[in-house]
Amino acid sequence: MFPASVSSKIALANTFRLSPQVQQIQAVSPYIDISTNAPLTFFREPPAEVQCSTHPQREHPVPTRWKDAGSWGARHHHDNAPFTLWVEEARVFRSPTKEETQWVLQTFEAQHMGMSGWYMWIETSNPPKPIPLTVGCTPVMFVDVRPTIPIPKFPYPNPRLQDPCPGVYWPKMSFPTREQNAKVLTSLAAFANILAIVYLPCWTIVELYYGDGRVYEPRSLPGRVAGRTSLYHHTGKPFYYDMQSQTRARLLDPAQHVSSLMPQDDGNYLRGQKLTPGCRVESGYGPIDSPFQFATAATTLGVKLRNVRGQERVTVAHHGFLHSGDVWHPKTYDDLIGTVDDTRPELDVALVHLTPAASASFTNSCYFQAEPPRSLKPGDMIEAGSWSEVDGMSSGLISLLTVGKYFRRPQRPPGWPEIPFEHWRPDSVDTVFGAINPVIAEGISGAPIVEVESGAVTGFFHLFNGLDCISAHLDDLIVEGWYVV
Secondary structure (H helix, E strand, C coil): CCCHHHHHHHCCCCCCCCCCHHHHHHHCCCCCCCCCCCCHHHCCCCCCCCCCCCCCCCCCCCCCCEECCCCCCCEECCCCCCCCCEECCCCEECCCCHHHHHHHHHHCCEEEEEEECCEEEEEECCCCCCCCCEECCEEEEEECCCCCCCCCCCCCEECCCCCCCCCCCCCCCCCCCHHHHHHHHHHHCCCCCEEEEEECCCEEEEEECCCCCCCCCCCCEECEECCEEEEEECCCCCHHHHCCCHHHHHHHCHHHCCCCCCCCCCCCCCCCCCCCCCCEEEECCCCCCCCCCCCCCEEECCCEEECCCCCEEEEEEHHHHCCCCEEEECCCCCEEEEEEEEEEHHHCEEEEEECHHHHHHCCCCCECECCCCCEECCHHHCCCCCEEEEEECCCEEEEEEEEEEEEECCCCCCCCCCCCHHHCEEEEEEEEECCCCHHHHHHHCCCEEEECCCCEEEEECCEECCCEEEEECCHHHHHCCCEEC
């Protein structure tokens, strides 16, 4: 159960979940607690159409948690720094002056601070309440021990080798297009067997195929590709698994502070309120006599979509409904709200045909504390440095910062021709600012990732490594004619 001090911290925040303990999860770690002592105007109130008698609506406007959250240089509501470190003309974060450094150290009672590319870290034993997600418009992580930067340590790059792709250019702190990525991969294919490539704001990570018998000598691969610092990863595991920061994951794991199982919002929103993104859904049991006949999976409900033929479907996490297409809310055998009738495994998306009662109840106009979804966003329009929100049934509100674009080689049967580089699918890499562990992350699966600035859905919460979330772009759904109702 939660300590009494944690429960009192959240007492003023009307999360309007029927299980308020879920949002309390985000207050148990002092290094990511954005709620304690935050003004009431920081919190979102339910629209009149979804409020219930136990949560009367108060008179204050929709919260403005961010200023200019669509790209780099955003300022969080709790960021009171009298300066900004983002230089728009040069598209870089500058180093703080001596006076600005002193302001940070004194304000946050910090032992140390530092910057690495696109974020600041502040080492303190007494983090502020509430936590700001930026300081001086720079994304910030509060830590108890100086963090390590999760980058490859392989000695392959040589900055003195000629750039194999000098004619390809995109602005600093941004992502390449698919066409630019194809040119980069084509140039690198002359040197290496590439499995994946990750474009981060200040450098590129090239993931090399492992187990093909190829040997790369130290300093044998170009250290600059398309004018950007390039590093190489070469193990039996994807770089995704090595991107995690074990120190950061430990610091934010709420299980360290809670003596019971992690709570989930098992309130029934079909009866008396409205179904919305962020509600709990659970699969039916697997087939009799199968290994899954007594197994179910609980995930988070997504968004309601309509296609050009007028068909309406709601999204859920595909991997949560592999053994049964029945979708129950909030738990198996409570209320059957629909059945999976189409899937997009490559996106980890399943499309649910709702029952008439569930369809009439569902609204996208509310997403608990997160920004409600209003549209689907093509992958090439997702801006580096943009902030998004997720409100999962196991997590409550968390924030995400888009920091990378991840292209991976499509899997093919042995002997089949390789997919051309132009058709490699991109995923988004988002750094998660919230108290999460693997159990909570699984419950968030399927929750829409919604941009604060635009209300656009950029993807659905899927893979999580303790620091970052990787989610598929939704271009396929957009091309098929699906849009947010």
